[in-house]
Amino acid sequence: MRVHLVCVTVGVAALVAVGGTAPVAGAVPGPEADLAYHGSAAMVSGRVDVRFTPRNHGPAAVxxxxxxxRWSEPLANRQVLPGGCARSGVRVVLCRVGALAADDVGEPVELLVRLRGVPSEVLLDIDTVWSGGAVDRNRHNDRQRVLVLDTGDAYFF
Incomplete structure (x- = not known):
């Protein structure tokens, strides 16, 4: 135990000596921003049309x-995705939103994905996985969950 304490002390001292700072309990690692996604999803015969607009409520830029x-059903093997979007798994697509100024709206994201088969419903989860180091303390509006029925109707989030 004593050796462990000495190593931690030496590690923190070395960090400070090279111009760094020791970690502070409760410190926020980056500027605070508040990302949100609002849009719609509609499904017809296993094709899901998703459209949403990102927004940063601030106070800092992203x-x-x-x-x-993420879809509750697997995606078809072949997809034609818009620029900035890439498949990340059997049920996952990642889309780059880009930079967002504080209190600004980003470019709309529109994609059409095909599911394997023709389910009567699919659950779609949307959330932020990268925010360029900004911290979002209000995670309620950047995490959306939408049940989309195969009716052709738009379900808004």
Whole structure:
């Protein structure tokens, strides 16, 4: 135990000696921003049309952001995704949102994905996976969960 304490002390001293700072309990690692995603999703015969607009309520800008879209059903093997979007798993697509100034709206994101088969419903989860180091303490509006029925109707979030 004593050796462990000495190592921690030496590690913190070395960090400070090279111009760093020792970690402070409760310190916020980056500027605070509040990302939100609002849009709609509609499904017809296993094709899900998702459209949403990112927004940063501030107070700080977000230098770059990425949103994750997860479906409860697996996606078809072949997808044609818009620029800035990439498949990340059997049920996951990541889309780059880009930089967002404080109190600003980003470029709309629109994608059409095909599911494997033709389910009568699919659950879509949307959340931020990268915010360029900004901290979002209000995670309620950047995490969306939408039940989309195969009716062709738009379900808003």
């Amino acid at each position: 230098p770059d952001a990425t949103v994750r879209l």
